[in-house]
Every structure is written in C-alpha cells, then in structure tokens.
Amino acid sequence: MKEFGYERAFDVSGALALLDADSGARYLGGGTNLVDLMKAGVERPTRLVDVRELPLDRIEAADGGGLRIGATVTNSDLAAHPEVRRKYPALTQAVLAGASGQLRNMATVGGNLLQRTRCGYFTDVTKPCNKRVPGSGCPAIEGEHHNHAILGASDHCAAVHPSDMGVALTAFDAVVSYETADGPGELPLTDFYVPVGDTPHLETALPPGALITGITLPPAPVAAFSRYRKVRERASYAFAIGSIAAALDVRDGVVHDVRLAFGAVASRPWRARAAEAVLTGAPAGSETFAAAADAELAAAEPLPHNGYKVALMRNLVVAVLTELAEEAAR
Missing domain, CATH: 3.30.390.50 (CO dehydrogenase flavoprotein, C-terminal domain)
Structure with missing residues (x-):
C-alpha cells in the first residue's frame, strides 16, 4: 500500500479545505470499500480526510413527512431506525441484505453510494480496465462477465454497481445533498450516477471535491x-x-x-x-x-x-x- 497522510475533520468547511489543499486526497467514511481498494492498489490517495466526526449522523423528519438521512449515519443505524422501517421498509431490507453486521456497523450512507464496482478486472491491477485506466480496454466484454450488466452498458464497460441501499433509494426518488467550496447543491439519485458511455471512469455527477452531506427521501405513501x-x-x-x-x-x-x-x-x-x-x-x-x-x-x-x-x-x-x-x- 502506498504511504498516505491522515487528517480528521470536525466540520464540513474544514473537510472541504483539507481536500482542496491536496488534489490526491480522498474522504474517508467507514472505509469498508476504499481501504480494500487501497490494499489492492486500485486507489492510491495521498491523504485520507476522515469525516466520521462531522455532525452528519442524524435521521430527521423532512418536509411533508419524508426523511433526511445524514451522510455519516451508519448502515446499521439506518436499517434499525423506526421511521425508516415504518415508512420505507424496502430500504431497511436492502441495507440488511448487504454485507455482514460488522461491516454495516462501520459503513456510512454517503460512502455506500460512492462504493465502486466489484468487477474482478477492476480490482486486479495487472489487468486492463477502462474504469481504472481510461483507454486500456474492457476484458470483461470477452472474458468473465456472468455477473455483469444487461442494461445501460457499453463496449467500454459492462460492470455493475454493487449497492443494495442505492436500489431502494432510487425507487423512492432520493435526493443527494452535497457541499463544495462554492456552496451547497443537490442531485436526484437518478441523475447522480453518470451513464457509462465511453467514459466509465467518470462515475458520478458530483463536482470535484464535493462532500456528500445527506440524502432526502421525499414523502411517498406507496413506500410503506x-x-x-x-x-x-x-x-x-x-x-x-x-x-x-x-x-x-x-x-x-x-x-x-x-x-x-x-x-x-x-x-x-x-x-x-x-x-x-x-x-x-x-x-x-x-x-x-x-x-x-x-x-x-x-x-x-x-x-x-x-x-x-x-x-x-x-x-x-x-x-x-x-x-x-x-x-x-x-
């Protein structure tokens, strides 16, 4: 693993400043995906900015009867929350279907949305991969692809997104909130991920350096x-x-x-x-x-x-x- 620096942020502005000061830095939530990719040599950040201490760990009522979920809420806390279980039971079921209890205790909501594909070619740095090294090719197209995409893929990438939570959030029209040095912004989750096309290395529509601060679930009686x-x-x-x-x-x-x-x-x-x-x-x-x-x-x-x-x-x-x-x- 490449040597890296570590900083802990205690407020959103401080986290943004730390990332802005180092173009190779990455935000660290629970680390359940990022640290694995660092061990494999796929991710090579120069610095980790730990955001677990930011005041983004609450689930609160939103306007009209929806919910606002902070980005550092753990998967376990999300699945156990009584209002999530009552109003959006499929979300609880999706979270509980993912990983183990130990991982859910560490993983965060914001990090879950940003986890990267589990394609074997992506995680093996000895193999070409357009998502990891743009223009190097996609060996999955002719190789091992039994668990790859059947919708929205391209000749440049056929990998799938691994999130269970993201599927339920997409069904319920979730909106992602984020902060940048230029101010706050929002993206509907349906627009959050960029279509593969010929640029599979571009995965989300987040501006550079953006920090996810929360997710809003609008009221949806059908979700019950x-x-x-x-x-x-x-x-x-x-x-x-x-x-x-x-x-x-x-x-x-x-x-x-x-x-x-x-x-x-x-x-x-x-x-x-x-x-x-x-x-x-x-x-x-x-x-x-x-x-x-x-x-x-x-x-x-x-x-x-x-x-x-x-x-x-x-x-x-x-x-x-x-x-x-x-x-x-x-």
Whole structure:
C-alpha cells in the first residue's frame, strides 16, 4: 500500500479545505470499500480526510413527512431506525441484505453510494480496465462477465454497481445533498450516477471535491407497502446477481401507484420507468406484472454469459409484485 497522510475533520468547511489543499486526497467514511481498494492498489490517495466526526449522523423528519438521512449515519443505524422501517421498509431490507453486521456497523450512507464496482478486472491491477485506466480496454466484454450488466452498458464497460441501499433509494426518488467550496447543491439519485458511455471512469455527477452531506427521501405513501428482494450465488455475504426494490399501491384491483428499481443489472441502480408506466392504472395481476417486466427488459443487451439475468429479473418482478398485491388484498 502506498504511504498516505491522515487528517480528521470536525466540520464540513474544514473537510472541504483539507481536500482542496491536496488534489490526491480522498474522504474517508467507514472505509469498508476504499481501504480494500487501497490494499489492492486500485486507489492510491495521498491523504485520507476522515469525516466520521462531522455532525452528519442524524435521521430527521423532512418536509411533508419524508426523511433526511445524514451522510455519516451508519448502515446499521439506518436499517434499525423506526421511521425508516415504518415508512420505507424496502430500504431497511436492502441495507440488511448487504454485507455482514460488522461491516454495516462501520459503513456510512454517503460512502455506500460512492462504493465502486466489484468487477474482478477492476480490482486486479495487472489487468486492463477502462474504469481504472481510461483507454486500456474492457476484458470483461470477452472474458468473465456472468455477473455483469444487461442494461445501460457499453463496449467500454459492462460492470455493475454493487449497492443494495442505492436500489431502494432510487425507487423512492432520493435526493443527494452535497457541499463544495462554492456552496451547497443537490442531485436526484437518478441523475447522480453518470451513464457509462465511453467514459466509465467518470462515475458520478458530483463536482470535484464535493462532500456528500445527506440524502432526502421525499414523502411517498406507496413506500410503506414495499419490499426488497436480492438474489445471490450463496446464502449470505454476497453481492447480488439481481435485485429489485418494489412498492405497490393497489385499490379495487387496480395499480394506483408503483415504484420499481433494479440492482446488479447496470452500472447504476436502475429505475424501471417503462415498467412503472405499464403498471400504473392497470389490473394488478400476473399478466400485467409480466408485461411490465418485458417492457423494461426490452432494452436489455446481455453478453454471451449473462443472458440468464433477463429471465431472472422478469421472474423477480412478477414474484415480488404478486406478493405485494396479495398482501394488499387481505
């Protein structure tokens, strides 16, 4: 591991100043992703700016009945918060589906959104990778890609985003707040991640040096009737090969409101807008659910060894929506 400096920040302005003074510095939250990448030689910061002591560790009510979640709230605290469990149960389920209890105790909400792909070519510095070294190539396209993207990929990168939390936050229209030396800003999570295109090394729309300060979940009554389902290759402590965050409001047998987002199928949590459009106002039944899944997955472009994800995601959509519809009918 390359030698690096370490500074602890105690206020947002101090954190911004420390990063501004060193172009090679990085913010450090729980370190559950960054430190691993440093050990592998993928990340080589000159300095770590520890932000765990910043006053950003609270979950509070937001206007209209939503929630504001501070960037240094731990994953464990987020999953356990009674208002999160009551208003956004799929978010609690998504967090609990990720990693181990020890990692959730360390990992932060802001850091979770910024975690980088678990693609084996990205984490192996002896291999080319456009995300790590722009222009070097993407060996996953012709190589090992069974867990790679089927939506929104390009010839330059087919890696997927690993966050479970991000999938649920995307379904519920979360907004990311950040601070820069020029002042505060906001980004809807659906715009937070940059499409792969020919620049996969550019992952988010955050301005240089920006510090995530929190996430706002707007009020969404439908979110109270939600579920997160994750499919993985072993029973626990594994990244998804496909996942879904779904919320469904059924009235008199008709879909009144719905939210859908997919995980482990694209370089970012994937909001399923086409499926939502098919579902809204339609009968809440298996035929409608299958048609919605097909509408979203029509854009899928699987590689030779990950086409199974199309059927997997179709089955997930139908199964989870059916469960939610049956609960609504009780």
